[in-house]
Amino acid sequence: MDYKETSKQILDKIGGASNVANMTHCATRLRLTLKDNSLIQDDEVKEIKGVVNTLNKAGQYQILIGTDVPKLYDEFEYLVKGGENPDYEQSEGESSEGIVSKIFSAISAIFAPLLPALAGSGILRGLLILAEQTGLVSEDSGTYAILNVASMSVFYFLPVLLAFTSARRFGADPFLSALIGAALLNPDYISLMGDTGNGATTSFLNIPVVLMGYNATVVPIILSIWAFSYLYKFLDKKVPETLKLVVIPLVSLAIMVPLTIIVIGPIGVYSGEGVANLVNWLIERSSILTGILIGGGWSVLVSLGIHWAVNPIMINNVSTYGFDYIVPYTFACNFAVIGVTIGVFLKARNKKLKNFAASGFITIALSAIIEPVLFGLLIKNKKLFLAQIIGGAVGGAYLGLMKVVTSAFVFGSVTTFPAFVSEKEMNFLNAMIGLVISLIVGAILAYVFTKKDEELT
Structure with a gap:
């Protein structure tokens, strides 16, 4: 794909750079908030080389x-901000985007750049656990310690990484933001908690402070950088150009680090833990029903682009508890989609449709990206969509029944199977059984629902 040329064509078909109020991307989609949606030439956008769907x-x-x-x-960002619209300035106020949509957009923009690091670290963690369990590596060895550090550092330093990506989303200085996140992990700050840990107290200018540990946390730093973005923009406008180099960093750190530790951090910790505990409590109360709903409904969330709202919960579970119940259900969805591609491939006679099913199978199996099949086939064929939903629900029910977990936050594919390696006996085997169930049910139903003369529309 010629990224520059594709970007130019997309920009031309959506009303030009002046029509872009906001832009971001997630793992697979370019997400745009436009000032005037009537300028979109949707059919022409879909025909652009490299565009799968809209x-x-x-x-x-x-x-x-x-x-x-x-x-x-x-390339697209350069064309909008520099190449064709040098006066561009991201502005939430100019868009018609609703509050809920803004939240989902922000979450996707914050977490999308970190997904490769999270996935790679998670797989390495799973392989390390497997190597330790099979006796290839001793838990007391230097090899284990070094690989453990390599696999877990992304979670420990998550506040720093999230601070950087949050700053890019909210319009704050990314390096000052990273410093705010790093301050929460500074050994001198951690030493203030002593042996007490969370709940230890100290004071700041005679203000009582409840101390919290922020390594591996998600919500506190995002809230902190969101608040910091307003301070940063204010300072950037008010401070004379000749003083910005010193004054903005000085005031930013002097205000935001104490404010985060005293107010924002504890609120973020308790609110994040509250949401995660609620979700996990519901899973524990009825894991089978949860497996049915998430395993069957995950593709619906993906089709709407709102699945990003759940990702922080999964990441928080892995970083806090070392495992997560929700990730396996997303695997069930993906393997049901794989099953549908198999059923379609075996039944259909149309060469174009068979090739599309085969390429979809390979894409999901290796990279866990279901959107091409979802938008290119399932949404257009309601019976096949239903086959996938049923397959994911049945497999999810089994995973819920057996309380299968993953030891990492990953997307569901063959390459991420090591995430199922955990301390729980039979966890890996039960995971494989659940995924095979999803695949077989999806394949059988897709075979039944597919006509021999079915075409790719």
């Missing part, structure tokens, strides 16, 4: 590209 939902125009979207975004 979705206009809740004030956001989403263009499905695939895993190459970060490279395309770089």
Whole structure:
């Protein structure tokens, strides 16, 4: 794909750079908030080479590209901000995007750049656990310690990484933001908690302070950088150009680090833990029903682009508890989609449809990206969509029944199977059984629902 040329064509078909109020991307989609949606030439956008499909939902125009979207975004961003519209300034106020849509957009923009690091670290963690369990590596060895550090550092330093990506989303200085996150992990700050840990107290200018540990946390730093973005923009406008180099960093750190530790951090910790505990409590109360709902309904959330709202909960569970119940259900969805591609491939006679099913199978199995099949086939064929939903629900029910977990936050594919390696006996085997169930049910139903003369529309 020629990313520059594709970006130019997309920009031309959505009303030009002046029509872009906001832009971001997730793992597979270019997400745009436009000032005037009537200028979108949707059919022409879909015909552009490299575009898989489009979705206009809740004030956001989403263009499905695939895993190459970060490279395309770089070219697109340059055209909007520098190449064709040098006066561009991201402005939430100019968009018609609703509050809920803004939240989902922010979450996707914050977490999408970190997904490769999270996935790679998670797989390495699973392989390390497997090596330790099979006796290849001793838990007391230097090899284990070094690989453990390599696999777990992304979670420990998550506040720093999230601070950087949050700053890019909210319009704050990314390096000052990273410093705010790093301050929460500074050994001198951690030593203030002593042996007490969370709940230890100290004071700041005679103000009582309840101390919390922030390594591996998600919500506190995002809230902190969101608040910091307003301070940063204010200072950037008010401070004379000759003083910005010193004054902005000085005031930013002097205000935001204490404010985060005293107010924002504890609120973020308790609210994040509260949401995660509620979700996990519901799973514990009825894991089978949860497996049915998430395993069957995950593709619906993906089709709407709102699955990003759940990802922080899964990441928080892995970083806090070392495992997560929700990730396996997303595997069930993906393997049901794989099953559908198999059923379609075996039944259909149309060469174009068979090739599409085969390429979809390979894409999901290796990279866990279901959007091409979802938008290119399932949404257009309701019976096949139903086959996938049923397959995911049945497999999810089994995973819920057996309380299968993953030891990492990953997307569901064959390459991420090591995430199922855990301390729980039979966890890996039960995971494989559940995924095979999803695949077989999806394949059988798709075979039944597919006509021999079915075509790719």
